[in-house]
Amino acid sequence: MFFSSRLVRLLKDRPTIAAGASLSTIGLVIAGCANSFASLVSGFAVIGFGIGLTDALMNAQGMFYERRYKTRSMNLFHAFFSLGGIVGSLASSLCAYLELSPLFSFLVLVVPWTVVCLFGCRYLQEEDRPKTRIESSKTAPTKRTYSLILICFGLLSWLAYDIEGSVAEGGGSVYMVSSKHSDQAIAALVYGLFSGTIFVVRLFGDRLRESVGDFRLLPICSLIAFFGMSIVLLSASAASALCGYIIMGLGLAPVVPTIFSLAGKCKEITASEASSFIAIVAYGGLLVVPPTLGWIASHSSLGTALCLVLVFCALAFVISLILPRLKDQLNLSGSLEP
Template sequence: MQRDRLAVFTVFALNGLALGSWASRTPALAAQVHAAPGVFGLALLGASVGMLAAASVSGRIIERLGARAVVAGSTALAAASLVLVGFAPDVPLLAGALLVIGASVGLLDVAMNVAAVAVERRAGKPLMPVFHAGFSFGALAGSLAAGLAAAHGWSPGRHLTVAAVVAVAVLLLVIRAVPGSRPEHSEEGTPSRAPIRRPVLWLLAAVALCSAIAEGASSDWSALLMSVERGVGQGAAALAFAGFQLVMALTRLAGTYAQRRFGPARCLAAGSVLAAVGLLAAATIPVAAVGYAGFALAGAGLAASFPMALSLAGDAGKRGDGTGGEREIGFVTAIAYTGFLAGPPIVGGIAQVTDYGMAFGFVAVVAALILPAALGARRARDREEAALTVES
């Protein structure tokens, strides 16, 4: 693996490591700040709000400063905020720390995807799913480390401080190889319209949004479906989430071959069908083994949706000088984050008035919508290219 690919893969893994580290310590954090579940849930909302706010302005910041500088700054800020989260003594300070970590991760998400697109362009082949596999493996590693820390009686402050130091040390080793120093753009080939006025970007955002809703619901509610509706124990129920994440990570490793062999539109369409079938099976067939298999199938189907949508968004913003795509990736990411923000509460509301089976039936429909959005995005891109050809 070349230095720039390894560096970007490592940055994705660091992002996942940060998420897995603090998200897995939420029981200890809730006890530390003496928060009831409802109040603690409001504090957690700070992270989502920070991510959405930062992602909405990240494209222009990266255009001005370059992806490498934003990766370095946002990772350092995320590490510092990890420490603040770990030592937060009360709910307001915890919410503030989570707001900061959400904003830093929002900037990092867009910057690392812009850097990933730059590596794809240099390599001349699709690599985005592999980089997102790095995030998945990083999140798994963070979760395992958090479990070990908790088992050995480490406080959140001690654990997250160690995680922050490790993240900064690794960042210093790889940051010089991350592409995206301050860009010097030419006007050749610059897209004539803002992202908000381009149908192809709205359709790619729809792909990412539906993927985010389905992924967030599977992460947050799969264990509850297995426990409440299928009657398995809490420990066994957690395996549904673990299986979902592991299969997603492994499938992403094969994403480069699949995208080159079949093309992104076919991969997105096939993934949509797999995810919808898996989620529908988990929702409707009252057999625990089918539930586990369904969530694993959903992980495989959703694996490529988010990374391919961002890769295609970057391609839609490519300039004639080989740069560009920052605003387009930021636009798609910001809309996708609304899915991570609103999806789990919507699913929870449906489950409240019906049951978890009906809620995941809704999620299956959302996953199925990736298919028409992906095909529509391909047609919209073809129309744009045809119009540019006529103008030239």
């Protein structure tokens, strides 16, 4: 992600995304053929580099689309991202059930991914960059400064990714078994129900943005996520905890797509650079927070560690209340924001 904005300036958006897709495909094949720990790590490193390029710039594609057609569509884009996670999880589960080899299991993902990339990259959009800016970037390096509202967007995305990570990285299922004493079959439903809820809500998230407004929707979503996590921590039964996770999904679903959509309207920065910045901040947080939760859980309890998620929800609410005061740093001319 650190290299994505630089590569875009050299190669433009479409070739950079194609390069990232190709690298991730190569990495999957390397990992599938791995016969040692070193080769396995090498494969996943290549996958990570390729996905890093693709992830940041695909959000920029959503920004281009919204700007071109003057519409809100980022939630729909992210809904298909969530659907891909669900389908990929089910496909991997089926491959494991059938006891297929790692290489064949990875090829189940590689083949459709490669086909989509080959036929889809030709329809990707290129961002219009001012000629003066391109010429100045070639002559002398300039120090990049980021507006306060973009920094707030980055912090919000970081918090949202960490809240979701508290469910996705095994914390939800482990908490259900260790603290709610649920069956493992029920605990396994946590992330599926959470992801399924996010997918459904994102299908209608853009309509919510139109009816409520982006800057009103974000604090409401933070409060809903806080309420859902409170139910998870205070519930006495596994069923009520599952309901809490579903409510968390309801609140969390529109947050990240809305952040990327608004970041694409930041002045004095391209959509690709804004998308890369937010992705770096968000994924950077994922390198710190999950180990921190594990450290707290090892010294106290998982329930105590997950109280940190409530703090994240409260911080997201506070930051989202600041955003309307910074609207002048966005280019909202011709947008749908009331």
